[in-house]
Amino acid sequence: ETGVTQTPRHLVMGMTNKKSLKCEQHLGHNAMYWYKQSAKKPLELMFVYNFKEQTENNSVPSRFSPECPNSSHLFLHLHTLQPEDSALYLCASSPALSMNYGYTFGSGTRLTVV
Amino acid sequence: GENVEQHPSTLSVQEGDSAVIKCTYSDSASNYFPWYKQELGKRPQLIIDIRSNVGEKKDQRIAVTLNKTAKHFSLHITETQPEDSAVYFCAASGNDMRFGAGTRLTVKP
Numbered sequence: 001e002t003g004v005t006q007t008p009r010h011l012v013m014g015m016t017n018k019k020s021l022k023c024e025q026h027l028g029h030n031a032m033y034w035y036k037q038s039a040k041k042p043l044e045l046m047f048v049y050n051f052k053e054q055t056e057n058n059s060v061p062s063r064f065s066p067e068c069p070n071s072s073h074l075f076l077h078l079h080t081l082q083p084e085d086s087a088l089y090l091c092a093s094s095p096a097l098s099m100n101y102g103y104t105f106g107s108g109t110r111l112t113v114v
Numbered sequence: 115g116e117n118v119e120q121h122p123s124t125l126s127v128q129e130g131d132s133a134v135i136k137c138t139y140s141d142s143a144s145n146y147f148p149w150y151k152q153e154l155g156k157r158p159q160l161i162i163d164i165r166s167n168v169g170e171k172k173d174q175r176i177a178v179t180l181n182k183t184a185k186h187f188s189l190h191i192t193e194t195q196p197e198d199s200a201v202y203f204c205a206a207s208g209n210d211m212r213f214g215a216g217t218r219l220t221v222k223p
Binding site: 004040041042043045048056090100101102103104105106107108 | 118120123145146148150156157158159160163165203207210211212213214215216
């Protein structure tokens, strides 16, 4: 483990379900991110949190709702998703919201919407 | 916003050969350029990075070069081994971190 843990690793949900993805880091980082990884596409930034405050919402549909109760935990609440939302959802963290730090990624949640 | 282009999308080399992956970026304010390696079914991992005040950086068999004027940077892997097979992502960090689409590198034994 690199210090960023995501659960669950796999999730299959129907379009009417409500589920949540969880991300936890114990690296002492202050910035956390949600990315969507689809086949043959660049990593898509979804949300950015800095000191548990949302600093960026990258035009993400409202069926994705993030929550950051503290600097160590990040959630992504899902409801009424579409099949095209099936992807690998990656959480990442960095020491600060500065542009000179590499990210530590979690292993991701493989989401399938049926 | 930043736009990062990465080429090639797939690359196959013979073990022992060199591999080069190239990226271009659009935002002149970008000043940090990391490279990530993602093995099948695993998380992306930072393997090397370069900052805008440096033109080249090397770490054993991998090296990165940066041409700020031309807004492009490259990853060079020498003496490739089968365990180098993975998807490699470049990224450019300006106002935010933007990733290239990835290069699937296959090293044939």
